[in-house]
Amino acid sequence: MTAPAIEIPAPKASTVVSPPSAERKPLTKKEIAADHPTWCPGCGDFSVLALYFKMIEKRKLWQEKFTTISGIGCSSRFPYFVQAYGAHYIHGRSLPFASGISLSRPDLHVFVFGGDGDLFSIGGNHFTHTARKNVKLTCVAMDNWVYGLTKKQTSPTSPVGFKSKTDIWGAVDYPINPMKQAIAAGASFVARTTSTNPNHLLQMMEAAIDHDGFSFIECLSECVEFYEGAFDAANPRKGGVFNVVPPDHDVTDEAAAYKLADEPFPGYFGIFYKKTKPTKNTKEAGLSAAAVEKVKGLKDWQILQKTFDRTK
Numbered sequence: 001m002t003a004p005a006i007e008i009p010a011p012k013a014s015t016v017v018s019p020p021s022a023e024r025k026p027l028t029k030k031e032i033a034a035d036h037p038t039w040c041p042g043c044g045d046f047s048v049l050a051l052y053f054k055m056i057e058k059r060k061l062w063q064e065k066f067t068t069i070s071g072i073g074c075s076s077r078f079p080y081f082v083q084a085y086g087a088h089y090i091h092g093r094s095l096p097f098a099s100g101i102s103l104s105r106p107d108l109h110v111f112v113f114g115g116d117g118d119l120f121s122i123g124g125n126h127f128t129h130t131a132r133k134n135v136k137l138t139c140v141a142m143d144n145w146v147y148g149l150t151k152k153q154t155s156p157t158s159p160v161g162f163k164s165k166t167d168i169w170g171a172v173d174y175p176i177n178p179m180k181q182a183i184a185a186g187a188s189f190v191a192r193t194t195s196t197n198p199n200h201l202l203q204m205m206e207a208a209i210d211h212d213g214f215s216f217i218e219c220l221s222e223c224v225e226f227y228e229g230a231f232d233a234a235n236p237r238k239g240g241v242f243n244v245v246p247p248d249h250d251v252t253d254e255a256a257a258y259k260l261a262d263e264p265f266p267g268y269f270g271i272f273y274k275k276t277k278p279t280k281n282t283k284e285a286g287l288s289a290a291a292v293e294k295v296k297g298l299k300d301w302q303i304l305q306k307t308f309d310r311t312k
């Protein structure tokens with residue numbers, strides 16, 4: 001049996017800008033900032049939050065235009081500190097929860113923030129599947145190469161030799177490379193940045209929300225408590241180098257993106273991969289429209305009867 005042809009609606013223009021309004025002023029950073037963040041002084045996560053506020057302010061987003069979702073971890077405390085709609089969900093399960101929101105509410109933009117443990121250890125499976133389905137949302141991995149909240153266990157991105165409470169003689173397992181993971185899984189936008197370069201971080205966040213599909217950003221965010229100095233080699237203020245993606249890099253070339261991602265640390269920063277392809281959101285909208293068309297003119301009880309008849 002051949003599958004029915006599905007009409008896929010053309011992608012909509014970005015919904016991530018609130019329409020101008022005479023009555024409502026754009027939100028200010030002060031209005032969106034909730035409780036004082038409970039992160040350790042100097043934690044890289046502060047910078048990610050500050051730039052998120054800046055992006056909301058710059059894009060003139062109202063609270064009902066976006067939502068902030070996370071799992072569990074220090075980084076995942078993120079939605080608590082945003083005075084808007086959001087959820088601090090189960091460890092590793094932020095992406096399926098966020099996908100549900102994205103699919104049912106095309107009028108808002110869904111942001112997911114999580115740690116390396118949350119997104120690549122317990123949530124690794126969900127990461128792969130959300131990426132391959134090209135669900136329209138932005139996922140920011142606040143990568144600190146360690147489990148911060150639970151006080152220094154080896155994470156999937158910890159380098160070999162890292163001494164932690166779970167590897168007292170040094171980690172023996174090879175780490176995951178989030179960029180390679182995202183490209184291989186089918187993410188349609190893949191970028192890398194660091195919390196120590198605010199302008200670049202803001203630029204990547206803006207590019208991600210403008211992408212119609214699953215946008216992923218790996219953001220290096222130092223845990224000053226349990227992995228101090230982890231990213232010094234990527235920070236010019238600490239004697240490191242911040243290399244941007246070469247200007248001749250073709251962002252639509254998957255193999256070239258993979259090669260960039262394979263560079264040894266500190267590697268490159270910027271957009272590695274970007275391709276437009278139909279999202280799960282548009283495909284499902286097509287399916288729903290086709291289903292509605294099929295039962296056009298029928299009363300609710302008749303649709304119910306048809307459903308019962310099919311199960312006989």
Ligand SMILES: Cc1ncc(C[n+]2csc(CCOP(=O)(O)OP(=O)(O)O)c2C)c(N)n1
Nearest residue numbers: 072073074075091115116117118147148149
């Ligand atoms: C089902 C479940 N398993 C384990 C935990 C314990 N736990 C909470 S956060 C966390 C890892 C946090 O690391 P990461 O995601 O890298 O975030 P970070 O704290 O480093 O920002 C773990 C193992 C939990 N809360 N729930």
Ligand code: SF4
Nearest residue numbers: 040043074148223224
């Ligand atoms: S433990 Fe590490 S990741 Fe957690 S708040 Fe402190 S510095 Fe940040």
Ligand SMILES: [Mg+2]
Nearest residue numbers: 115116146147
């Ligand atoms: Mg972590």
